[in-house]
Amino acid sequence: MHPRAGRYAESGLRTSLLSAPGAVGAEAVGLRPIGEVMGCVVARSEELTSGLRHGYATALDRLRAEASALGADGVLAIACTVTRVSATVREFTVLGTAVRAERGVRPARPFTTGLPGPDVAKLLYAGWVPVTVAIGIDGGTTYDIAMRDRPGEEVRAPTELVxxxxxxARAEFTGAVAASGADGGLVTSTTLRAWRLGPTGVGAVTSVFGTAVAQVGAGARRGVAGAVLPLSDE
Structure with a gap:
């Protein structure tokens, strides 16, 4: 058994990172919170883009291992963070709340999503299920002598780089969704970091975070979903 899951079993305590509305939304569709789960890794990488990919993937794999050890069917409201320790070392942490299905067909492996309980409830009532967290990352550098000579004006090379x-990153996110066997993807956040490389250079890296989803029903049932999370102002 995973060490953290073993400590849960010994203590009998069950923790959750869900808000009160998040827990109610999850339980409304038969997903009972059973414990907070985490995955983390401190990794060194000389290449930023591949290092980010590897770090997030490793942390998510460790979160899934904890969830499986708890007997979970999924993990909700996953938050991913990265902390720079040094120029080449970063700490990757993912946190979420493991849930267990109280009815219906249980998945072969725990699903993962960054969506909170009410949004997951809305998806399920509409005939969709979360499959996995999907991430797309890309980065690069460019140099242009015009960046030094034209202050205050748009410079073509950095614009094209971004x-x-x-x-x-969007293409990689789409590829991750397709590789999971899902029918679509919901983007929940994007990040962009850019920095100067001397007087004529610039670097940039961007990330796209979201959830791959699969359709299992005939379509939305607005009257039922509205009880958990309003779909409109009506």
Whole structure:
């Protein structure tokens, strides 16, 4: 048994990171919170983009291992953070709340999602299920002598770099959704970090975070979903 899951079993305590509305939304569709789960890794990488990919993937794998050890069917409201320790060392942490299905068919492996309980409830009532957290990352560098000579004006090279890495991250996110066997993806957040490289250079890295979802029903049932999370102002 996973060490953290073993401590849960010994203490008998069950923790949750869900808000009160989040817990109510999850329980409304038969997902009972059974414990907070975490995955983390401190990793060294000379290459930023591949280091981010590996760090997030490792942390998420460890979170899934904890959830499986608890007998969970899924993990809700996953938050991913990265802390820079040094120029080449970063700490990756993912936190979420494991849930167990009280009825219906249990998945072969725990699903993962960054969506909170009410949003997951809305998905389930509408005939969709979360499959896995999906992440797309891309980065690059560019140099242009014009960045030094034209202050206050748009410089083409950095603009093209940011556009390119954003497109690359979106494409990688879409690929991750397709690789999971899901029918679509919900983007929940994006990040962009850019920095100067001397007087004529710039670097940029962007990330796209979301959830791959699969359709299992005939379509939305608005009257039922509205009891958990309003779909409109009506």
């Amino acid at each position: 556009t390119r890495v954003r497109a690359g």
